[in-house]
Amino acid sequence: MDLAQIRKNTERLLKEIPEGVIVVAAAKSRTPQEVLAAIEGGIGIVGHNYVKEAERHREILKDVEMHMIGHLQTNKARKAAKLFGVIQTLDSIRLAQELERIGQKEGITISVLVEVNSAREPQKSGVLPEDLKAFLERLSPFQHLLVRGLMTMGPLTGDPEEMRPYFRLTKELFDELQGINSPNVRMEILSMGMSDSYTVAIEEGANMVRIGTKIFGPRY
Ligand SMILES: *Cc1c(COP(=O)(O)O)cnc(C)c1O
Numbered sequence: 001m002d003l004a005q006i007r008k009n010t011e012r013l014l015k016e017i018p019e020g021v022i023v024v025a026a027a028k029s030r031t032p033q034e035v036l037a038a039i040e041g042g043i044g045i046v047g048h049n050y051v052k053e054a055e056r057h058r059e060i061l062k063d064v065e066m067h068m069i070g071h072l073q074t075n076k077a078r079k080a081a082k083l084f085g086v087i088q089t090l091d092s093i094r095l096a097q098e099l100e101r102i103g104q105k106e107g108i109t110i111s112v113l114v115e116v117n118s119a120r121e122p123q124k125s126g127v128l129p130e131d132l133k134a135f136l137e138r139l140s141p142f143q144h145l146l147v148r149g150l151m152t153m154g155p156l157t158g159d160p161e162e163m164r165p166y167f168r169l170t171k172e173l174f175d176e177l178q179g180i181n182s183p184n185v186r187m188e189i190l191s192m193g194m195s196d197s198y199t200v201a202i203e204e205g206a207n208m209v210r211i212g213t214k215i216f217g218p219r220y
Pocket of ligand 1: 026028049069070153193194195196210211212213214
């Protein structure tokens with residue numbers, strides 16, 4: 001898309017987003033130049049679905065904050081730990097163990113969100129709502145992991161109203177877990193909502209939204 005248009009889209013979007021809500025630009029399949037236009041429009045965090053694409057972008061985007069928003073395979077965890085300020089898609093103990101091992105070795109703390117499979121869809125990754133508390137408890141010995149909140153996709157339907165109950169459920173979990181007594185859990189970030197659903201997600205309490213199409217135009 002036209003770079004000036006991307007910048008304009010971004011400025012318009014950021015104007016309508018309430019204070020306290022952070023917009024992550026979802027950059028999959030976009031060029032680094034397109035992402036730079038969004039950064040010029042005011043975006044501070046870029047979300048990536050693929051480690052390879054993020055690596056390519058990193059050289060051009062320099063020190064902008066990047067988040068991993070796609071599924072992360074354990075064999076890419078090391079690269080991811082270096083590229084991303086936050087890995088939003090922690091969805092298994094196995095991945096947590098790998099990140100902890102890397103954090104220990106590198107002497108760094110790795111920030112993550114736990115991905116919640118809020119609609120309990122069998123084909124989707126993420127921790128089931130009823131397993132979330134036990135999942136976090138199993139992470140508590142991991143001194144190089146910092147859980148900073150929750151992320152959910154919700155079901156992919158054409159109608160954002162159908163996603164509302166799942167956003168609401170995730171917010172309830174987020175609130176409940178504020179009281180968890182775990183040294184490496186700090187429930188600060190609630191990442192939910194995309195181009196067609198961010199308004200509903202914000203109404204239900206999201207303080208981070210991940211937007212692609214509305215900034216960059218349709219994907220081809
Ligand atoms: C692509 C993507 C988004 C943004 O989707 P749009 O509908 O283009 O806004 C948000 N979150 C994740 C995890 C994505 O993969």
